[in-house]
Amino acid sequence: xxxxxxxxxxxxxxxxxxxxxxxxxxxxxxxxxxxxxxxxxxxxxxxxxxxxxxxxxxxxxxxxxxxxxxxxxxxxxxxxxxxxxxxxxxxxxxxxxxxxxxxxxxxxxxxxxxxxxxxxxxxxxxxxxxxxxxxxxxxxxxxxxxxxxxxxxxxxxxxxxxxxxxxxxxxxxxxxxxxxxxxxxxxxxxxxxxxxxxxxxxxxxxxxxxxxxxxxxxxxxxxxxxxxxxxxxxxxxxxxxxxxxxxxxxxxxxxxxxxxxxxxxxxxxxxxxxxxxxxxxxxxxxxxxxxxxxxxxxxxxxxxxxxxxxxxxxxxxxxxxxxxxxxxxxxxxx
Amino acid sequence: xxxxxxxxxxxxxxxxxxxxxxxxxxxxxxxxxxxxxxxxxxxxxxxxxxxxxxxxxxxxxxxxxxxxxxxxxxxxxxxxxxxxxxxxxxxxxxxxxxxxxxxxxxxxxxxxxxxxxxxxxxxxxxxxxxxxxxxxxxxxxxxxxxxxxxxxxxxxxxxxxxxxxxxxxxxxxxxxxxxxxxxxxxxxxxxxxxxxxxxxxxxxxxxxxxxxxxxxxxxxxxxxxxxxxxxxxxxxxxxxxxxxxxxxxxxxxxxxxxxxxxxxxxxxxxxxxxxxxxxxxxxxxxxxxxxxxxxxxxxxxxxxxxxxxxxxxxxxxxxxxxxxxxxxxxxxxx
DNA sequence: TACTCGCACTAGAGCGCGCTAGTAGAGCGC
DNA sequence: GCGCTCTACTAGCGCGCTCTAGTGCGAGTA
Numbered sequence: 001x002x003x004x005x006x007x008x009x010x011x012x013x014x015x016x017x018x019x020x021x022x023x024x025x026x027x028x029x030x031x032x033x034x035x036x037x038x039x040x041x042x043x044x045x046x047x048x049x050x051x052x053x054x055x056x057x058x059x060x061x062x063x064x065x066x067x068x069x070x071x072x073x074x075x076x077x078x079x080x081x082x083x084x085x086x087x088x089x090x091x092x093x094x095x096x097x098x099x100x101x102x103x104x105x106x107x108x109x110x111x112x113x114x115x116x117x118x119x120x121x122x123x124x125x126x127x128x129x130x131x132x133x134x135x136x137x138x139x140x141x142x143x144x145x146x147x148x149x150x151x152x153x154x155x156x157x158x159x160x161x162x163x164x165x166x167x168x169x170x171x172x173x174x175x176x177x178x179x180x181x182x183x184x185x186x187x188x189x190x191x192x193x194x195x196x197x198x199x200x201x202x203x204x205x206x207x208x209x210x211x212x213x214x215x216x217x218x219x220x221x222x223x224x225x226x227x228x229x230x231x232x233x234x235x236x237x238x239x240x241x242x243x244x245x246x247x248x249x250x251x252x253x254x255x256x257x258x259x260x261x262x263x264x265x266x267x268x269x270x271x272x273x274x275x276x277x278x279x280x281x282x283x284x285x286x287x288x289x290x291x292x293x294x295x296x297x298x299x300x301x302x303x304x305x306x307x308x309x310x311x312x313x314x315x316x317x318x319x320x321x322x323x324x325x326x327x328x329x330x331x332x333x334x
Numbered sequence: 335x336x337x338x339x340x341x342x343x344x345x346x347x348x349x350x351x352x353x354x355x356x357x358x359x360x361x362x363x364x365x366x367x368x369x370x371x372x373x374x375x376x377x378x379x380x381x382x383x384x385x386x387x388x389x390x391x392x393x394x395x396x397x398x399x400x401x402x403x404x405x406x407x408x409x410x411x412x413x414x415x416x417x418x419x420x421x422x423x424x425x426x427x428x429x430x431x432x433x434x435x436x437x438x439x440x441x442x443x444x445x446x447x448x449x450x451x452x453x454x455x456x457x458x459x460x461x462x463x464x465x466x467x468x469x470x471x472x473x474x475x476x477x478x479x480x481x482x483x484x485x486x487x488x489x490x491x492x493x494x495x496x497x498x499x500x501x502x503x504x505x506x507x508x509x510x511x512x513x514x515x516x517x518x519x520x521x522x523x524x525x526x527x528x529x530x531x532x533x534x535x536x537x538x539x540x541x542x543x544x545x546x547x548x549x550x551x552x553x554x555x556x557x558x559x560x561x562x563x564x565x566x567x568x569x570x571x572x573x574x575x576x577x578x579x580x581x582x583x584x585x586x587x588x589x590x591x592x593x594x595x596x597x598x599x600x601x602x603x604x605x606x607x608x609x610x611x612x613x614x615x616x617x618x619x620x621x622x623x624x625x626x627x628x629x630x631x632x633x634x635x636x637x638x639x640x641x642x643x644x645x646x647x648x649x650x651x652x653x654x655x656x657x658x659x660x661x662x663x664x665x666x667x668x
Numbered sequence: 669t670a671c672t673c674g675c676a677c678t679a680g681a682g683c684g685c686g687c688t689a690g691t692a693g694a695g696c697g698c
Numbered sequence: 699g700c701g702c703t704c705t706a707c708t709a710g711c712g713c714g715c716t717c718t719a720g721t722g723c724g725a726g727t728a
Binding site for chain 2: 041043044045046047048050051056065066068071074075078079087088089090091092094095096097104105107108109110132212213214217220221246247250251253254258259272275276277278279
């Protein structure tokens, strides 16, 4: 910076002003300084800037490296943060790198805001984080913690999906549970409520699972094995999420079960994965971009006004009807 | 830091020594200082540390947010970087956030090393980067640029896959091209060479495509349409990568083409996606962890010795035979 | 006793910026 | 001429840390 200032014949302070795009420099000088900076290859050092400014204007995002839906969220976080003048730092969790480590990395890089995608940590820890930075939890509720919360109205999404299936004549509708996955409990509850509402208590069935392809594959094998033992297949399956739905679909399709002719499958998330299906996966869309924007705005709002009480954004999910759901098959005469 | 020092009754310098785990403090004092720091909730500020130290010991990783294979690489980068004492910063590209922006972000955060996963930039730009930071390009060659290069021996991988298919009796083997995707040119060349070597020039066929699911789906539709016009299906397809293979598989399976009975499909990458198939995708494994480790080590080596000439690591890929490849179907009498 | 040595610790400069308080000079009204 | 404002610019402190060059002190040695 001193080099630039010297070569352009101005003070360091003026260079600073120019690089921050602030008033106080003539157009002429501005251009000259920028030209010189470009020649020298100068670029402001964000560490020093950050140190001097006291504020980093940086949001840290913790995500699970292998969660496709998280990459959708990230795609929404970047532009919104940029719009509000914030930098974004990513820190991923992997099987060998836990949440605590990922979060510590963000914190030590002076992130003022923390956007945690489906954090698995205990509320007490989240609360601690909430006191240290403007923290937003996406998709996972943290009761009592000083963090904002963005999620979608799981109940509404499931209800739409169930209404859709029932309308198509389905009665034997099975739900694959998401285990400890975020939102699973709410989805399971909503499934049960919907079955009750449609007077299908007798057909209710929740198969334990997870938000993974393997879970879908396993469930598929289970159902096929039951069929081979003479039990009827369900006519529709509401999977815990898209990944699970895809695993299930692959297993069924390979076994000659035609979707949606023989069975309908509905996912949850509308993640990029849906691209895989030539006919498209009927799924409940969580608007990743909208969730991302809300999360960013929550964090920024709280940074500008730290006294804000924890807030919650509930986004309406929307059923996206594609090719994997269709009329219920005719029951064979028994 | 001053607070900690004051409360523990020592100087700031000693606190610094203790937090850097350096000799020069008694065990007793160490424990006391750490205890006080914990009480206060002090954590060293990496921005200031970085500024003072002059070195950041940080590697920046640019990746494509939606590339599953990149997340595999990231999973390998973290532990290796940690082992060597380096921090990792992630910066993703998305449709709305180009490579230049992602890289600038890393640079302004003082990354000393740059690991670029499949960069699409011009060699001239990469060369410029190479002069500014220890830069490693993964999977994409940058002729003439001052960057290290890590990739797998595409030729060997394709050859193994082709030998495998020919051994199974396949002759009508089609290759779906990866377009501008990294490694595509080499893979295409190796496919042609293998066909020639097996005296199958007459059967050679390269279908233009891309490294996406959509490309696989389109190709599937194309092949099915040809079949409906009376043309024979290929007995095996070597896809440009796993994503393309998966799209193709979905399309074929849905149309009643049974894999591998009616057609074999081989992918490339062995990305996490393979989990989707209940029978597993036969694919050419690029060892992501090994590639990641090499990339990290290249960057670190160059940081320790900037005079190093650009190096290249060629990793041997390995065919992983799973469920989507099998004996060639009997040709129907014509 | 006088000295060296090693250990535990400290003072203070400086990393590259941002920011506050200030100056110099031009323009303007009276 | 004076005071005033406005624009363009500068001096220099301080952000939180690391690091070099020390200091003080007790133990060991001649």
